[in-house]
Amino acid sequence: MDSSSPIIYVVEPYGGSIRRHNSALPLIYWDDAAVTRGDGVFETLLIRDGHPANLQRHLDRFRASARLLELPEPNGEDWIAATREAVTEWSQRSEEDAKCVWTYTRGRETTGHPSAWLTLTPVADSVLKQRKKGVKVMTSPRGFSIDTSLPGVDEATEGGDPKPAPWLTVGAKTLNYAANMAALRYARSRGFDDVIYVDPGTGRVLEGATSTVITVRSGGKLRTPVPGGDILPGTTQAALFEYAEEEGWRCKAKDMTVERLLDAESVWLVSSVRVAVRVTEIDGVPLPAPDNEDEVRDLINSALGAE
Amino acid sequence: MDSSSPIIYVVEPYGGSIRRHNSALPLIYWDDAAVTRGDGVFETLLIRDGHPANLQRHLDRFRASARLLELPEPNGEDWIAATREAVTEWSQRSEEDAKCVWTYTRGRETTGHPSAWLTLTPVADSVLKQRKKGVKVMTSPRGFSIDTSLPGVDEATEGGDPKPAPWLTVGAKTLNYAANMAALRYARSRGFDDVIYVDPGTGRVLEGATSTVITVRSGGKLRTPVPGGDILPGTTQAALFEYAEEEGWRCKAKDMTVERLLDAESVWLVSSVRVAVRVTEIDGVPLPAPDNEDEVRDLINSALGAE
Known part of the structure; x- marks a missing residue:
């Protein structure tokens, strides 16, 4: 070997x-x-x-x-x-x-x-490169909606809050990733590096194809779309928010539109191995590097080393 | 070996x-x-x-x-x-x-x-048994909806009819079957043998978890929900309809509600290996055996041997 x-x-x-x-x-x-x-x-x-x-x-x-x-x-x-x-x-x-x-x-x-x-x-080298250079993303609807208020489901889940059908195993990180992979192939064929899913009904930002969306806003604020439902809770985002709070940042899960991405100081996709890649362009609109780019990157890296 | x-x-x-x-x-x-x-x-x-x-x-x-x-x-x-x-x-x-x-x-x-x-x-023995004894099914929403009129998709598919997002690879028989398997486990835990998916918005019957739905109606009619969209076109259904037409049956793809299942002469789930299993119960409502049960079964078997 x-x-x-x-x-x-x-x-x-x-x-x-x-x-x-x-x-x-x-x-x-x-x-x-x-x-x-x-x-x-x-x-x-x-x-x-x-x-x-x-x-x-x-x-x-x-x-x-x-x-x-x-x-x-x-x-x-x-x-x-x-x-x-x-x-x-x-x-x-x-x-x-x-x-x-x-x-x-x-x-x-x-x-x-x-x-x-x-x-x-x-x-992978491509990941190391993205850590340095960031990613150009396209926004896109996911292409399907998870129904949370269904006649059968309420009975199936024994009442309570509107819930998705139990057999969809929403919230589990399963091997059924072919659609995410196809979406990435599609994005790459059009000159993008990654995809951010957006709910077409509400305009709500969901998540990246294999990552969680984070925005940095002025005044030391970190934001991420509210996880749960069809947004897989991110382990990197959770580690970041816990650590950043201790460091004096104000962190909150809050739904956001694409406009809120465009007027943020910076937008990041965080995930376990890529860790943090800055979004440098959304649907062709450039997002210039913020003054605190290195500080934010260090913060995310430190959050992962903090445990 | x-x-x-x-x-x-x-x-x-x-x-x-x-x-x-x-x-x-x-x-x-x-x-x-x-x-x-x-x-x-x-x-x-x-x-x-x-x-x-x-x-x-x-x-x-x-x-x-x-x-x-x-x-x-x-x-x-x-x-x-x-x-x-x-x-x-x-x-x-x-x-x-x-x-x-x-x-x-x-x-x-x-x-x-x-x-x-x-x-x-x-x-499998369980399949041979179902061929003989039929199946009790529960109807259920699939739990998710495939969006066909999305802002991004129209551009992505270069216009034309409303289409699902290309990366969902709708219509492909992919290895992403975990949700179907979970739905079957769920049904079995509640005393059913199989699931028929129904669209919760329209009440339209879709398909079985791993099969196509067929009804036999009086006057020598065969019906199946219109395939395409989120209904995978069935190879067994296609072979059956072609053969049955030659044998004098009148065959048509036509959307149907659960009521149209209950008032049919008989309801069948057709698929490649199980071939044809008669639905003996839907959501607890018994469907008695029709007089022509053997005739219908022979028809389906002959259709598969006809090529």
Whole structure:
């Protein structure tokens, strides 16, 4: 195995062994629900300075995703142990950031047991470049709406607030990402780097294709669209807001329109591995660099190192 | 390899070799887009009497799905050749029906080449039982709506009819089936066998979780909801309507409400492997067996054998 190959650990789902898997060999069987149905959940973590960043929030969301899909509760200790083993191996190779992906699937149809593994790879050059240069985005409707007030759903969820249908597993980070990938391909074919989804009915900004939207406003304010519903709560945004509050910033989740992006001091897409990329253009309108660009970037990086 | 193990053939994507894969070994690599994103397409075919049923329609839909996902055009001859090899092997084992699944994914991130394979397995006992006993269904909203008149989409699709966002790849049979599977689990937990999706706004019947809805009405009429939009065109329904027309039935795609299901002579869910299961109950309301139950079942089976 050469020293640049991905580091893979298989995690036995019921608290069994953790084992190193050779990345040159196939890993997944023909009847795994991840392959046949996209039926599983994942988390992507940044590995920095010998540690998984923002670990507890990723673990919490991983557990919540599994619960929404009615998968057995993942054994947190095993995932942490496997991650630390992979990180130790990585640290012997490189001091650079790395990307760690946890995957947990409904598993093989013929065995009925879940499948679970993690991979650790270098951060892609394209990501490193975007961290420096920022991204040009197009805004776009997502193309579908999640219904929250349906005749069947109220009964199904036993009343309470308007809720989406339980089988949509809204809020879970599932492997069903083909539409997001297609939206990114579409954006790139038109000369953009990324997409920000906007609700066509209300004009409300939702999220990036694989990131959370943050605005910096004058007076030391940070804003993000209210998570929940069809906006996946972001682990990086949560870490940032907690840390920034302590540093004297005023942070609030608040719905916003595209106009509120255009008149902000700066707009950022935050996510685990890309961390923070500044939006330099929205639908062709340039967003000039703010005076505090480096300060904001340092703040986000510090938030991830703060735990 | 024991004689009951699945038959797997790997199909090289650019018209290369077809090779037998041992099902006891893993098949798919850690970085395949099928696993990481559910990014691929599939078709499920019935193998009966030594032949793949309804082959041309499956091939056509497979090609259309690949095109919608911007995957390289699948080589039809290779898929047919691989299917015939697998079927020959199956025929030496058994005269029973079998299930053949074609899978074609965006492939490995590290190579950029698509992955493609087929599997051939016995038909599950639960499916054989449903063919005989029928299914109890619950109706339910799908839980989301696909927007067809969006500000961005009209420009994106260069005008014309209202269309869904291109990145939703509506009409493609993709591996993103987790929501359908969750809906089926939900239905089963409440004592039902299957789900028929209904549009909550209009009351329009859409489709089953993995099947097309057909009604038989008096006077030798067959009806199905108009396919397209968020109803995947069914290959079994298409074969049935073509054959039944020749046999003197009057067949029409026509939107219908749940009331039109309840006052039909009989209601059927048709799909490739289950072929035709009669709906025996809708939301707790029994649908008694019609006098011509066997005739309708024979008609559908004959339609699949007619090509």
